Amino acid sequence: MSIFEGPARNSGWGLFIFLWALAVVLWSPLPAQAHPHVFVDNSVTFVFEGSDLAGVRVHWVFDDMFGTMIREDHDQDRDGAFSEAEIKTVKIGAFDNLKNFDYFTFLEVDGEQFRVQQIQDFRAGFFDGKLFYDFFVPCRVSGVEGQHTVLLSVHDPEYYADVYTPEDAVLELENTAGVKAQASVVINSERTYSSFQVWTSEITLTFGAR
Template sequence: MKHLRQGVRRATAFGLALLMVSLMTGSPAPLSAHPHVWVSALAFLGFEDGKLTKLRVQWAFDEFFSLVLYEDFDRNQNGIFEEAEIDAMREGAFTGLGEVGFFTDLRIDNARVAWNGAEDFGIAVSEDGSVVSYSFTLTLPEPVDPVQQAVTISLYDPDFYVAVDFIEDRPLRFRGNDGVACTYEFEEAADNPIYFGAVFPWRAVLSCSGKGA
């Protein structure tokens, strides 16, 4: 997560010295100091031949952290993230999140998937330019039959510097799932507390039927 944290460094100018001490030393900060970045998330579940093969994840940052990204990576200050600037953002404020699984906890029969990097990193901005979004693809190590296997998805930062919340409108969406019908329900991940047991992420539990039955 250190690369995303590097992107927050400019926030010290806004009085977040305590946050930066925590980030650089690894020492825990008070609960009241967390979180400092907010993300609204959406996940597309990609299928091939009735099997789940990948996730396409989108994060929309809060306006404050979006401003930090502009300050750090819009080097010519024209309000547009150009190709070289996107490359710098990927390397400086995204790639290192592989250390914490890109905040994406996908479990198959309760075994957490280990991601082998992320692909197709992209940037989008809202119409008024105030919200910056990341998008990226995570590929499963091998295809998964969600009819025969239990699949859950939870999005969170284990250190709770970043609050990741699913959007309200269809937070999980399905692509290429011909012959497989899936629904999902959310529950608190009571068996997976984070931040010293004070926070319980939300977990989507899939229920699928069809081709693999």
């Protein structure tokens, strides 16, 4: 199985999306059709320490309807922002289950699959009225052993959520004093996922020690 297909889906996330899809159907005056029900703009920052890759910081911005639902469920004091306690409830109620699906973050390092089993520094909030999630994926790769290639795709394998990384996305490289690095995005029509055969947005990082 390709890493871009992702692990098998269990009932937790599926139930969450089902309820969300049901809400969309109930609220919409148009006939329901099979398509994503949550829309996410994705961007990433590759973080280096010395000559090593330390990991990837992932940033998601959600569509207005999903953001409204999360705000209503978790902004208990209705102040338009999330306190530290409220961020914890967002993480528990609307993020942690994604561990079962590698947090929609699929990595290869020099051709070998790297399974994402943990994240750090989860944050949730609103910027310009849009709900965002930030989290860090540890993925340490030593840069002293020659040139390395990291392949990254961020997507929902079942396509209940459309996680979009455009080809012209700005890919940030942080703490690059000890490395030579470059990153790019391509839409790869040869690698697809879900029954919709969605083309994969592939982010490629190449780096090595200076």
